[in-house]
Amino acid sequence: MVFFKRKPVKTVLVCCGTGCLANNSLEVYEGLKKRIEGAGVRARIRPVTKATGCNGLCERGPIVKIQPDDIFYCGVKAADVDEIFERSVLNDEIITRLLYRDTSTGERVKSHRETEFYKRQYKIALRNIGEIDPASIDDYMERDGYRALKKVLTSMSPQEVMAEIEKSGLRGRGGAGFPTGVKWKQCERVEALPKYVVCNGDEGDPGAFMDRSIMEGDPHSVIEGMLICAYAIGAEKGFIYIRDEYALAIKNMTTALEEARKRGFLGQNILQKGLNFDIEIVRGGGAFVCGESTALMASIEGRVGEPRVKYIRSVERGLWDKPTVLNNVETWANVPVIINRGAQWFRSIGTEGSPGTKVFSLVGKVKNTGLIEVPMGITLREIIFSIGGGIPRGREFKAVQTGGPSGGCIPKELLDLPVDFDSLTESGSMMGSGGMIVMDDTTCMVEVARYYLQFLAEESCGKCVPCREGIKQMLGILEDICAGRGREGDIDLLLDIGATLQEASLCGLGKTAPNPVLSTIRYFREEYEEHIRNKYCPAGVCKELTEFYIDIDACRGCGLCEQKCPVGAISGERRRTYTIDGTKCIKCGQCREACRFGAIKNRGRRHEDNH
Amino acid sequence: MPAGSIQEGLSQAKEIIGKYPREQRFLLAALQDIQKEYNYLPREALALVQEHFAVPLSRLYSMATFYKALALKPKGKFVIKVCDGTACHIRGSTLLVEELQRLLKIGPGETTPDGKFSMETVNCLGSCAIAPVMVINDQYYGRVTTAAVGKILEDLEAKE
Ligand SMILES: Cc1cc2nc3c(=O)[nH]c(=O)nc-3n(C[C@H](O)[C@H](O)[C@H](O)COP(=O)(O)O)c2cc1C
Numbered sequence A: 001m002v003f004f005k006r007k008p009v010k011t012v013l014v015c016c017g018t019g020c021l022a023n024n025s026l027e028v029y030e031g032l033k034k035r036i037e038g039a040g041v042r043a044r045i046r047p048v049t050k051a052t053g054c055n056g057l058c059e060r061g062p063i064v065k066i067q068p069d070d071i072f073y074c075g076v077k078a079a080d081v082d083e084i085f086e087r088s089v090l091n092d093e094i095i096t097r098l099l100y101r102d103t104s105t106g107e108r109v110k111s112h113r114e115t116e117f118y119k120r121q122y123k124i125a126l127r128n129i130g131e132i133d134p135a136s137i138d139d140y141m142e143r144d145g146y147r148a149l150k151k152v153l154t155s156m157s158p159q160e161v162m163a164e165i166e167k168s169g170l171r172g173r174g175g176a177g178f179p180t181g182v183k184w185k186q187c188e189r190v191e192a193l194p195k196y197v198v199c200n201g202d203e204g205d206p207g208a209f210m211d212r213s214i215m216e217g218d219p220h221s222v223i224e225g226m227l228i229c230a231y232a233i234g235a236e237k238g239f240i241y242i243r244d245e246y247a248l249a250i251k252n253m254t255t256a257l258e259e260a261r262k263r264g265f266l267g268q269n270i271l272q273k274g275l276n277f278d279i280e281i282v283r284g285g286g287a288f289v290c291g292e293s294t295a296l297m298a299s300i301e302g303r304v305g306e307p308r309v310k311y312i313r314s315v316e317r318g319l320w321d322k323p324t325v326l327n328n329v330e331t332w333a334n335v336p337v338i339i340n341r342g343a344q345w346f347r348s349i350g351t352e353g354s355p356g357t358k359v360f361s362l363v364g365k366v367k368n369t370g371l372i373e374v375p376m377g378i379t380l381r382e383i384i385f386s387i388g389g390g391i392p393r394g395r396e397f398k399a400v401q402t403g404g405p406s407g408g409c410i411p412k413e414l415l416d417l418p419v420d421f422d423s424l425t426e427s428g429s430m431m432g433s434g435g436m437i438v439m440d441d442t443t444c445m446v447e448v449a450r451y452y453l454q455f456l457a458e459e460s461c462g463k464c465v466p467c468r469e470g471i472k473q474m475l476g477i478l479e480d481i482c483a484g485r486g487r488e489g490d491i492d493l494l495l496d497i498g499a500t501l502q503e504a505s506l507c508g509l510g511k512t513a514p515n516p517v518l519s520t521i522r523y524f525r526e527e528y529e530e531h532i533r534n535k536y537c538p539a540g541v542c543k544e545l546t547e548f549y550i551d552i553d554a555c556r557g558c559g560l561c562e563q564k565c566p567v568g569a570i571s572g573e574r575r576r577t578y579t580i581d582g583t584k585c586i587k588c589g590q591c592r593e594a595c596r597f598g599a600i601k602n603r604g605r606r607h608e609d610n611h
Numbered sequence B: 001m002p003a004g005s006i007q008e009g010l011s012q013a014k015e016i017i018g019k020y021p022r023e024q025r026f027l028l029a030a031l032q033d034i035q036k037e038y039n040y041l042p043r044e045a046l047a048l049v050q051e052h053f054a055v056p057l058s059r060l061y062s063m064a065t066f067y068k069a070l071a072l073k074p075k076g077k078f079v080i081k082v083c084d085g086t087a088c089h090i091r092g093s094t095l096l097v098e099e100l101q102r103l104l105k106i107g108p109g110e111t112t113p114d115g116k117f118s119m120e121t122v123n124c125l126g127s128c129a130i131a132p133v134m135v136i137n138d139q140y141y142g143r144v145t146t147a148a149v150g151k152i153l154e155d156l157e158a159k160e
């Protein structure tokens, strides 16, 4: 073989996260792998193909990256494989048509690092995702993996480890934001043995997938975080509780645990330093309440996952009544980096009260949807308009929902709110685990509140009466309002029941359940009133309170709406105007979505009443 | 499942249960594995679980009803899961459910009389970026429109 001037090995990274897999990225991966392995001497270098976790831009998937040139291809199809191989792997050409097109500038950019979407991000918890093959422990170790473990075992006492985590100001990423270092210390102090370390990978928020991506894309960072805690508090056994639906996360985590055992990072006498620790995976049964710490522990014990009263603290009596530290997936993934780079460094990112970064799943009515990691203190506006690229189809921003079913909706007036634990709580929402759902003027806030309450009504474990009955009553009222049966006084009634729930519920589920309702009443009261008094749903979502019509002054007669209507309710003449037959219309709103001239409007039921 | 195959079918259940130590904490995992194997929890298999773990049958039923991943009734050949997580919801997942309802004449949680289709709504499938999302027997469909639903069903019918 002839040796050319040495060039770095090319690495072809194919995203195989859930979003890209849904878009057939496996075919792309296998195609490229076959081509590369079959190339033999034709390639001057030996390129490597890797299947990675989610790159965060699932909407543009499947994603293929080529290193070290940092080429970022989107929307790759199996049919593109040959061209990518010939031009960008064997040679150093760039295929322009596959490059990412920036939503703000409209230009194609070579590397994802140049995009508005990535520029403002800061990756700690997601540091390795999309860069490594999650099945390879070597990939993880090449990027400083297990260095923090070695550091604590060789040069830090358990007290020093806990002090460092406490000093860093790391707060739990699972929702409540409790200081992680403090939790560990409380548990360490308890005399009883054995002690347990638990990872909460239940991720119950419907509409969020941060923890899943971490478990799928970088499982070792979670394992290493748990190991460091085990050393600090003196635990020998750990559990990772993963939702059963997360098949890929379970698979990748299982592989990672096996690899870690083989390399002596788990098991007896770890790294010959006398630490004994091993981890078992427990699959969750798919109940939202099981994400609550005490319900989760009940579930691990093999019981029905019901929470228990809070005055017994898990750090003292948790799993099987033994002292237990439970942290969220993202919290764990932060730990090794803090140990490696120090508390001081971590504090330099984010805000005084909420140091570090937070991962969000930015979804809904926003141009760039996907997974992002940003420094705390960034404003909602920056997230939604700079990173997210704003609202699609020229529609108007209305609200952003954070905190999942325990959170609330934040209106346009508060777009400059800094995102951190305390500001979000003050606004009537909360950080939650990191769901961020953007809503535009075609989202009905009353219906959103109804949606969450329905979710919570199904998920309430039913153990305590205020939660079980209160949620049901609130849901009933909201259903009535959405169906046009709203009455004067309903809003006050909702506020009343909400207050009772917050007071009297047993666990966090019930205590926070009214939040979606209370926050929407706080900021969108007129919308409730429109529903109740005028029988009008301004967003055109609640079917009983919606009647679409075509504004003849705005209509250009393009006929797009006619094509989109699934029931043939629209008719008209090209280049003149179109009309909707209200008796056929099922109010799906597809026509409004399609019309580029904003000609399709909603006049609500009050229109009928005026007849 | 037809009656004839129950006996031979049970050997898998036996094997699954046998993998687990007789400790309560493995109960959920055993039930989940059986669910995966049969798509529901056959009564005969539950009897085996009861024997192995020495727990009352009522416990098993309360677990089966509490945990969403477990089902007591058999499901159709094609299990259509419509995501109704928040991201999918605000991008119109309800319309997909209504369209399926219109075409299949079954609601969420039901199975067509011929045993071909079951419909379920689920929470976030982790693909919110391509919402609204449907999964049919592990095949993902992203950005589904009401118009696409009929087409997808036709394709499945044709595959048979
Ligand atoms: C109803 C309910 C659901 C919850 N779901 C989750 C969840 O899915 N994931 C999670 O990490 N924490 C969840 N939590 C928070 C946990 O109880 C717990 O506070 C957290 O996992 C602790 O970890 P952290 O300190 O690292 O955030 C939930 C809490 C409640 C009340």
Ligand code: SF4
Pocket (backbone or CB within 6 Å): A548, A564, A565, A566, A567, A568, A569, A570, A580, A584, A585, A586, A587, A588, A589, A590, A591, A592
């Ligand atoms: S709302 Fe739906 S059914 Fe009604 S006219 Fe528009 S597309 Fe047709």
Ligand code: SF4
Pocket (backbone or CB within 6 Å): A550, A554, A555, A556, A557, A558, A559, A560, A561, A562, A577, A578, A594, A595, A596, A597, A598, A599, A600
């Ligand atoms: S899509 Fe809009 S502009 Fe085109 S025909 Fe329909 S209402 Fe008129």
Ligand code: FES
Pocket (backbone or CB within 6 Å): A015, A016, A017, A018, A019, A020, A021, A053, A054, A055, A056, A057, A058, A059, A061, A062, A063
């Ligand atoms: S799964 Fe590929 S970018 Fe998210």
Ligand code: FES
Pocket (backbone or CB within 6 Å): A206, A207, A208, B083, B084, B085, B086, B087, B088, B089, B123, B124, B125, B126, B127, B128, B129, B131, B132, B133
């Ligand atoms: S909400 Fe449907 S995939 Fe996340």
